[in-house]
Amino acid sequence: MGEAESVSGLSDFLLELYHDASECTPDELRLRVLKNLQSFIPFDFGVWGGGQADGRMVTDLTVLNQSAAILGEWDSVAQDDAFCDLTLNRLGATARFDDVPDYRASLAYNEHWRRFDASHMMATIVGEKTDGYVSFVGLCADDRPMTFSDTERMFKQMLMPHLSQALRMNRELWIGRAAMEHEAIALVDQEGWVLCTQGPFDDFTRHEWSGRIARLPVDVMHALKQRKRWRGELLDARMSRFGSNYFVHLSIHPALSGLSPREREVAGLFASGMTSKQVARALGTSPSTVRNQVMRIYEKLGISSKAELATLAGGK
Numbered sequence: 001m002g003e004a005e006s007v008s009g010l011s012d013f014l015l016e017l018y019h020d021a022s023e024c025t026p027d028e029l030r031l032r033v034l035k036n037l038q039s040f041i042p043f044d045f046g047v048w049g050g051g052q053a054d055g056r057m058v059t060d061l062t063v064l065n066q067s068a069a070i071l072g073e074w075d076s077v078a079q080d081d082a083f084c085d086l087t088l089n090r091l092g093a094t095a096r097f098d099d100v101p102d103y104r105a106s107l108a109y110n111e112h113w114r115r116f117d118a119s120h121m122m123a124t125i126v127g128e129k130t131d132g133y134v135s136f137v138g139l140c141a142d143d144r145p146m147t148f149s150d151t152e153r154m155f156k157q158m159l160m161p162h163l164s165q166a167l168r169m170n171r172e173l174w175i176g177r178a179a180m181e182h183e184a185i186a187l188v189d190q191e192g193w194v195l196c197t198q199g200p201f202d203d204f205t206r207h208e209w210s211g212r213i214a215r216l217p218v219d220v221m222h223a224l225k226q227r228k229r230w231r232g233e234l235l236d237a238r239m240s241r242f243g244s245n246y247f248v249h250l251s252i253h254p255a256l257s258g259l260s261p262r263e264r265e266v267a268g269l270f271a272s273g274m275t276s277k278q279v280a281r282a283l284g285t286s287p288s289t290v291r292n293q294v295m296r297i298y299e300k301l302g303i304s305s306k307a308e309l310a311t312l313a314g315g316k
Helices: 003-023 028-036 082-089 106-111 152-176 199-211 218-227 263-270 274-283 286-301 306-314
Strands: 046-050 059-064 122-126 133-141 184-188 194-199 229-231 235-242 245-252
Touching: 028 046, 028 059, 028 152, 046 122, 046 194, 059 263, 059 306, 082 106, 082 122, 106 122, 122 152, 133 286, 152 184, 152 194, 184 199, 194 199, 199 245, 199 263, 218 229, 218 235, 263 286, 263 306, 286 306
Parallel strands: none
Antiparallel strands: 046 059, 046 133, 122 133, 184 194, 184 245, 229 235, 235 245
16 A cells, blocks of 8 residues: 555544544444454454553453453453553553563463464553543454564554544533433443543532542442432432443432522431531531521422421432
């Protein structure tokens, strides 16, 4: 391929990448991109996924021409994988098996990668906006006469920011399409780690769990997987599957939707059993202010007791 053809081919690849980002689901996008990459770099199978760097947990994965077990079973050697060490310590840089001295004599290679015919691998890990979350693209081959070349490595590294950006755009577009008025929506992985959000997600979760969260609480995620719904002090949640991930829709309890964000915060704390003094201390205000807010809450909700408020807030 001549230089002009190469430049034209790359332009076409990028145009198709961003077009597919606006049309495909996340899993479809990743599969199409991996297939298109085979026109530029000869490889037998590919993996594109993500997870938490701490613990090396892969929770979000798309695989081309190979079993998902290639990373589902990787956890048995994950902590001793020197190739993973290299890529995690050089985020954004593309590495090859051959960059690790004596890697093919290692336990990780012989007990895992060789079993899946990954004689060669070229991978890049990048940090994403979500705290602690990283995404990666790995290209693997068995029937190659030699390692991935420097030219192939540089080409993949040049593409990686585009791949990461396209997937981020794609997820945000799908969340926007799923959004409804007065709802917050999050795309989460299998373990509840938040990939991206739409709407007042941080505002809602701060009132329910007293802080900005990067992962849904384990008990909440368990309930959603079991029953598809969950009810908290202030929030209702429902979950639907989306490819290998989930959409989680958060909404304020209907009875509380007419309250201001501050009133919902006061209502949640007061209904949980706190006194006016305790609520005031938690919010950095005065007990008299809290009492006035509680009276306005009662008036808006048409109730007259803390027990009634607890019933509305907690669904008890």
